[in-house]
Amino acid sequence: MEMFRKLFTFDEARQIIHQHFKPKPLGVEEITLLGACNRVLAEDITATLDIPPFNRSTVDGYAVKAEDTFGADENNPARLKLRGTVNVGEPTKTAVTCGTTVEIVTGAPIPEGADAVVMAEYAERKDNDLYVYNAVAKDENIMKAGADIKKGEKVLKTGQLLSSREIGVLAALGMAKAKFYRIPHVAVLSTGAEITEPGRKLPPGKIYDINAYSLSAAVLESGGKPVYLGVFPDDMTELQKALKQALASADMVITSGGVSVGPKDVMPKALDSLGKPGVIVCGIAIKPGKPTTVALINKKLVFSLPGHPTSALLVFHLLARPIIERMAEIKAKKNLRVKAFVAMRMFPAKGRRTFIMVRLKRDKSNRLIAEPVPTGLSGAITTLAKADGFVEIAENQQYIDVNEQIEVHLFNR
Amino acid sequence: MEMFRKLFTFDEARQIIHQHFKPKPLGVEEITLLGACNRVLAEDITATLDIPPFNRSTVDGYAVKAEDTFGADENNPARLKLRGTVNVGEPTKTAVTCGTTVEIVTGAPIPEGADAVVMAEYAERKDNDLYVYNAVAKDENIMKAGADIKKGEKVLKTGQLLSSREIGVLAALGMAKAKFYRIPHVAVLSTGAEITEPGRKLPPGKIYDINAYSLSAAVLESGGKPVYLGVFPDDMTELQKALKQALASADMVITSGGVSVGPKDVMPKALDSLGKPGVIVCGIAIKPGKPTTVALINKKLVFSLPGHPTSALLVFHLLARPIIERMAEIKAKKNLRVKAFVAMRMFPAKGRRTFIMVRLKRDKSNRLIAEPVPTGLSGAITTLAKADGFVEIAENQQYIDVNEQIEVHLFNR
Numbered sequence: 143m144e145m146f147r148k149l150f151t152f153d154e155a156r157q158i159i160h161q162h163f164k165p166k167p168l169g170v171e172e173i174t175l176l177g178a179c180n181r182v183l184a185e186d187i188t189a190t191l192d193i194p195p196f197n198r199s200t201v202d203g204y205a206v207k208a209e210d211t212f213g214a215d216e217n218n219p220a221r222l223k224l225r226g227t228v229n230v231g232e233p234t235k236t237a238v239t240c241g242t243t244v245e246i247v248t249g250a251p252i253p254e255g256a257d258a259v260v261m262a263e264y265a266e267r268k269d270n271d272l273y274v275y276n277a278v279a280k281d282e283n284i285m286k287a288g289a290d291i292k293k294g295e296k297v298l299k300t301g302q303l304l305s306s307r308e309i310g311v312l313a314a315l316g317m318a319k320a321k322f323y324r325i326p327h328v329a330v331l332s333t334g335a336e337i338t339e340p341g342r343k344l345p346p347g348k349i350y351d352i353n354a355y356s357l358s359a360a361v362l363e364s365g366g367k368p369v370y371l372g373v374f375p376d377d378m379t380e381l382q383k384a385l386k387q388a389l390a391s392a393d394m395v396i397t398s399g400g401v402s403v404g405p406k407d408v409m410p411k412a413l414d415s416l417g418k419p420g421v422i423v424c425g426i427a428i429k430p431g432k433p434t435t436v437a438l439i440n441k442k443l444v445f446s447l448p449g450h451p452t453s454a455l456l457v458f459h460l461l462a463r464p465i466i467e468r469m470a471e472i473k474a475k476k477n478l479r480v481k482a483f484v485a486m487r488m489f490p491a492k493g494r495r496t497f498i499m500v501r502l503k504r505d506k507s508n509r510l511i512a513e514p515v516p517t518g519l520s521g522a523i524t525t526l527a528k529a530d531g532f533v534e535i536a537e538n539q540q541y542i543d544v545n546e547q548i549e550v551h552l553f554n555r
Numbered sequence: 556m557e558m559f560r561k562l563f564t565f566d567e568a569r570q571i572i573h574q575h576f577k578p579k580p581l582g583v584e585e586i587t588l589l590g591a592c593n594r595v596l597a598e599d600i601t602a603t604l605d606i607p608p609f610n611r612s613t614v615d616g617y618a619v620k621a622e623d624t625f626g627a628d629e630n631n632p633a634r635l636k637l638r639g640t641v642n643v644g645e646p647t648k649t650a651v652t653c654g655t656t657v658e659i660v661t662g663a664p665i666p667e668g669a670d671a672v673v674m675a676e677y678a679e680r681k682d683n684d685l686y687v688y689n690a691v692a693k694d695e696n697i698m699k700a701g702a703d704i705k706k707g708e709k710v711l712k713t714g715q716l717l718s719s720r721e722i723g724v725l726a727a728l729g730m731a732k733a734k735f736y737r738i739p740h741v742a743v744l745s746t747g748a749e750i751t752e753p754g755r756k757l758p759p760g761k762i763y764d765i766n767a768y769s770l771s772a773a774v775l776e777s778g779g780k781p782v783y784l785g786v787f788p789d790d791m792t793e794l795q796k797a798l799k800q801a802l803a804s805a806d807m808v809i810t811s812g813g814v815s816v817g818p819k820d821v822m823p824k825a826l827d828s829l830g831k832p833g834v835i836v837c838g839i840a841i842k843p844g845k846p847t848t849v850a851l852i853n854k855k856l857v858f859s860l861p862g863h864p865t866s867a868l869l870v871f872h873l874l875a876r877p878i879i880e881r882m883a884e885i886k887a888k889k890n891l892r893v894k895a896f897v898a899m900r901m902f903p904a905k906g907r908r909t910f911i912m913v914r915l916k917r918d919k920s921n922r923l924i925a926e927p928v929p930t931g932l933s934g935a936i937t938t939l940a941k942a943d944g945f946v947e948i949a950e951n952q953q954y955i956d957v958n959e960q961i962e963v964h965l966f967n968r
């Protein structure tokens with residue numbers, strides 16, 4: 143642990159995490175179409191049949207051999223023998239031969255021998271005879287098999303996030319299920335002698351746990367599945383037990399609290415005791431979030447975030463979210479950033495990458511303005527609720543000036 | 556049914572639906588915080604306690620009476636008797652009186668009698684005496700009870716969509732659950748003799764069902780919960796049974812297929828047989844989607860959409876989605892529309908409100924361009940998968956010209 147006396151810069155911390163852990167999909171699972179919305183496809187989909195699967199009529203009318211109608215007009219109708227009817231959903235029983243026709247409805251399969259359909263309004267039925275008053279060309283009023291999707295055509299690609307529309311394509315191909323990337327499970331726990339789970343009576347000197355709930359929701363918002371484990375005291379044995387359970391039940395672990403510099407901060411020691419390489423980052427030169435600790439245990443990342451709710455959620459967004467998204471194979475959403483003008487001059491903390499919570503609003507000229515949310519109270523939960531996102535200021539930057547246009551990272555879309 | 560020989564205009568159809576059915580929330584349910592992400596709050600939340608609940612130290616140091624330190628400096632330290640330690644999560648046992656001090660860590664409650672905290676680095680301990688080298692003012696290094704949220708303060712409002720950050724606020728107040736609007740349940744079924752459920756072998760003349768799957772996913776995307784009922788034949792008795800089951804199991808029903816003008820279109824009759832007022836709209840002057848039928852049965856809306864996948868999903872977006880969103884109390888998302896330039900001249904169908912599927916792309920000057928997706932094949936499922944949204948052309952409009960800037964309605968964000 144001696145190596146961790148020095149704080150890493152933000153870029154160093156990200157680099158070290160990346161050196162130790164390359165996020166990749168966690169495997170593949172089969173899911174039925176009804177559960178496929180918003181899931182990421184883990185296979186290329188190639189059509190195993192033509193869509194439509196057969197030549198279909200696009201109108202209500204009569205299936206014919208086109209040549210039988212050539213030259214037909216109002217004064218000189220073609221006369222054909224009616225040989226039955228084909229409805230939708232029925233196989234074609236009666237073939238059309240020269241001089242014969244079969245009644246057909248929209249969507250029904252074209253009978254064998256027929257190569258065009260005469261619309262009902264251009265024909266007249268008299269007993270078993272049909273008079274056709276309009277010539278039709280070959281293929282007229284027919285949607286050919288494979289006209290929409292050809293058998294063998296690649297229709298969807300690995301990595302596509304499926305919406306109602308792509309699910310329609312899978313259904314059209316008769317696929318009741320498909321392969322999707324597994325959702326990363328992320329265990330979330332809070333530590334600290336002072337915190338109590340919501341819903342219980344608050345003992346004197348205690349505060350309610352915020353982070354396990356806000357971070358569980360943030361995991362969900364990042365495309366992961368939270369595994370809520372609750373609150374644990376800052377006790378070596380208890381923490382080791384909790385972390386072992388967390389590592390066994392999830393693909394990543396997020397803890398908060400217990401990582402500042404007080405005498406009870408046993409988290410880094412507990413992390414180092416559970417497997418190699420253990421703690422890889424212990425303290426980052428960022429504000430807020432300096433006490434952040436990152437460990438790798440049995441090839442799983444553990445992020446130990448600060449106890450302050452705003453700092454915890456911010457560091458989650460900076461470091462954990464991009465990794466969860468890559469494990470889920472979700473393309474990082476471009477619209478999680480917007481450009482805005484700065485409402486007042488903002489300074490970085492000396493020597494630290496600084497993140498300032500901002501609220502967005504429109505000014506009179508409808509420009510998007512980023513207004514810092516007061517963070518004088520470092521533990522303030524209201525800061526978090528009021529902020530739409532945050533602004534990043536580099537370590538060596540003097541300040542961001544009023545009216546400068548900057549990029550705001552949004553917490554949510 | 557005679558009254559329905561005439562098609563309604565799009566605006567008339569919407570007006571009639573609105574006259575018969577005013578969408579409103581379906582009631583309220585209590586949900587625990589872990590299930591609250593993306594749910595809409597159905598109560599105003601007023602703080603039932605101060606946050607923080609007690610005066611907390613913001614530093615590691617010593618709790619004192621400020622006046623005991625007045626005048627203290629490096630050469631002339633104040634000398635106080637050390638009376639113990641207060642840790643985080645502990646009630647304060649020892650009061651601070653004149654001339655005494657209690658050691659305190661960050662986050663711990665300020666002991667009775669103390670009104671300031673001296674930072675550890677400005678004090679020196681010698682046995683049971685503490686030498687303070689710096690004066691502190693009253694309230695220095697203390698975060699007062701209620702400084703973040705005051706008891707009685709309204710912190711969240713009915714109608715708010717909760718994200719990780721608002722969930723943090725509920726947790727801070729010790730609320731393990733809260734009241735949320737119930738999610739509308741929407742039954743989805745397909746009708747037609749020609750359709751078969753995906754996953755089965757395709758009999759000759761049949762096609763796979765698309766709509767029950769794409770519409771179920773679209774219900775989910777609109778903030779509803781789909782109740783998938785499957786495929787039913789165009790048979791009066793079967794349809795009545797299916798519709799009764801759908802109406803009993805959901806707050807709204809979406810069917811597709813079986814509403815065009817063929818002899819087997821029993822859907823409007825089935826709808827009219829089940830309750831008053833029955834069918835309220837039967838055919839709309841729109842393209843695509845003309846055969847759309849809307850019924851109100853036992854105060855529940857039934858949308859009977861066309862069988863073509865593109866038409867069905869389009870009419871769902873036009874008519875059903877806004878109602879589901881209002882039943883769910885979800886504010887319609889502004890970012891479901893974008894401005895784009897038209898790639899080629901687009902004409903409306905004569906006398907009908909026309910919706911043209913478009914794909915969005917960027918041109919060389921990075922302008923957003925709306926390019927019509929070929930819809931020559933009206934049943935084409937690929938049209939749907941390729942379109943990002945649609946453009947609306949009014950009945951009386953001649954055309955939308957190339958390079959005109961128009962609004963594109965997006966299927967998804």
